[in-house]
Amino acid sequence: MSITTLLLAILSTLATTAQGTTVLETHNTNRYRPICTLPICKSCPTTQQLTQPGIGFALGMEYGTAAIRYHNKTIQSIIQVQGSPAYLSLMLDLSHTTPQTRFPDEIPTRRGKLEYVRTRLQRLANKALGRPANAQTAVLAEMITQLKTSVEDTLSAGTSRASITHAVISSPDSIRLTSEELGDVLDYLKVTNAMALPDELFAASAAYAGFGHGLCAKYTDPDVCDRDENNRPYQRVLHLDFTNKALTTTIKGMRSWNTWGVDASVIIAELGYEHHSDDDDGPSDLFFDKIRDHIRNFTLSTRFRITELLFTGTRVGGQRFKDAVSAALRDLVAEDTMKTVEDAFRAYDEPDFVFVTAKGAAEVAKRRLEGPVRAPMALPTLIPAFEPVLRGAGVGFPVGLAVPVVLLGSLFVGLSIMVYIYYLTLLATCTSVKKILD
Ligand SMILES: *[C@@H]1O[C@H](CO)[C@@H](O)[C@H](O)[C@H]1NC(C)=O
Ligand SMILES: *[C@@H]1O[C@H](CO)[C@@H](O)[C@H](O)[C@H]1NC(C)=O
Numbered sequence: 001m002s003i004t005t006l007l008l009a010i011l012s013t014l015a016t017t018a019q020g021t022t023v024l025e026t027h028n029t030n031r032y033r034p035i036c037t038l039p040i041c042k043s044c045p046t047t048q049q050l051t052q053p054g055i056g057f058a059l060g061m062e063y064g065t066a067a068i069r070y071h072n073k074t075i076q077s078i079i080q081v082q083g084s085p086a087y088l089s090l091m092l093d094l095s096h097t098t099p100q101t102r103f104p105d106e107i108p109t110r111r112g113k114l115e116y117v118r119t120r121l122q123r124l125a126n127k128a129l130g131r132p133a134n135a136q137t138a139v140l141a142e143m144i145t146q147l148k149t150s151v152e153d154t155l156s157a158g159t160s161r162a163s164i165t166h167a168v169i170s171s172p173d174s175i176r177l178t179s180e181e182l183g184d185v186l187d188y189l190k191v192t193n194a195m196a197l198p199d200e201l202f203a204a205s206a207a208y209a210g211f212g213h214g215l216c217a218k219y220t221d222p223d224v225c226d227r228d229e230n231n232r233p234y235q236r237v238l239h240l241d242f243t244n245k246a247l248t249t250t251i252k253g254m255r256s257w258n259t260w261g262v263d264a265s266v267i268i269a270e271l272g273y274e275h276h277s278d279d280d281d282g283p284s285d286l287f288f289d290k291i292r293d294h295i296r297n298f299t300l301s302t303r304f305r306i307t308e309l310l311f312t313g314t315r316v317g318g319q320r321f322k323d324a325v326s327a328a329l330r331d332l333v334a335e336d337t338m339k340t341v342e343d344a345f346r347a348y349d350e351p352d353f354v355f356v357t358a359k360g361a362a363e364v365a366k367r368r369l370e371g372p373v374r375a376p377m378a379l380p381t382l383i384p385a386f387e388p389v390l391r392g393a394g395v396g397f398p399v400g401l402a403v404p405v406v407l408l409g410s411l412f413v414g415l416s417i418m419v420y421i422y423y424l425t426l427l428a429t430c431t432s433v434k435k436i437l438d
Pocket of ligand 1 (some may be wrong): 070072174
């Protein structure tokens with residue numbers, strides 16, 4: 001090898017390293033090449049990534065469901081998997097918990113602290129060995145595996161076996177499985193959480209999206225999408241999920257599907273349809289009276305005026321249930337909202353009430369895979385982080401202390417601005433990639 005060739009080889013290696021990319025995967029990415037010379041393009045999406053379908057899974061009290069949202073905007077319901085005894089008992093246990101009770105800020109006793117450390121270490125060890133992080137992960141993974149296999153069967157064509165790489169999972173609003181809990185399940189199955197931090201998706205929002213509400217039209221442009229979603233009227237949504245195993249009631253204020261927070265949510269296992277006691281002409285009146293009273297009390301307790309109703313679950317289509325809902329809400333919702341109850345039932349068949357949550361999750365997954373998200377989060381988080389420093393410097397600190405504080409603060413601000421510019425560039429690049437693709 002001549003010296004020149006060697007030099008050239010070294011130079012080109014250096015250039016490639018400086019670019020920070022291993023010269024983008026060459027197959028079918030030629031169109032991106034001209035704008036993907038920056039290191040940030042390490043994560044430049046390929047056509048294949050941008051056009052891949054979004055996969056949504058919904059975990060309910062009784063069953064799990066899966067749906068696929070294709071690039072051509074078609075959404076397909078895939079499968080409903082009945083929960084195993086272990087799944088049913090896990091969900092029942094979880095129904096009495098919230099993220100705060102599962103992950104408390106304070107553990108009062110020393111024993112509790114030790115136990116906490118032990119379970120954390122056990123979790124890490126299990127994950128390192130490729131095992132489910134804990135018992136809950138194992139049970140949820142068993143459910144997700146069945147859903148995932150069906151989705152993969154659907155996507156497989158002829159001899160080539162498709163395996164999914166991303167998914168979004170929704171869980172009931174009162175349980176709110178955290179990114180960590182879902183991450184443990186998905187890590188075990190080697191699937192990426194397309195939702196990921198800092199977002200989470202819960203049933204009411206997923207169902208809202210599944211029914212086509214609160215979705216901006218042009219989701220690949222974050223500015224246009226934000227403006228669109230922020231201009232929508234604020235709705236106070238009552239979500240009722242009724243299955244054999246439980247009645248779940250949730251109230252949530254929403255402008256778009258991704259509005260954060262929930263006003264109230266509760267799962268009542270005793271009001272699952274299987275707990276009705278039959279008399280001669282079907283389920284007893286007493287059972288539906290209890291359902292009526294619960295829905296009424298729950299809605300009254302939040303003191304919100306409901307403007308929109310969402311129904312999901314295998315049992316919402318029954319006439320007795322509809323009558324109970326109407327009786328419960330007669331004077332608690334706007335007149336035209338009550339009309340939409342009937343419209344809601346007329347417009348959809350029962351399978352939609354079962355699959356709508358998974359369909360919404362699939363739509364969200366597709367949007368997350370295709371549209372640039374999260375980058376604009378950098379700025380708002382900077383300001384509160386820097387606030388104590390500003391306040392500290394102003395409130396008569398000893399000069400000796402104020403100087404390093406201000407210096408460190410400036411360094412921090414400088415770094416943060418650089419990080420923010422980096423994110424903006426990333427956003428701009430990815431947006432232009434998308435435009436070229438369009
Ligand atoms: C969209 O794509 C899916 C899967 O390729 C196909 O089954 C479906 O019919 C398509 N829908 C439309 C409207 O083209
Ligand atoms: C609803 O509230 C009323 C009055 O506070 C109470 O008597 C009743 O037991 C409650 N019913 C349910 C199902 O919570």
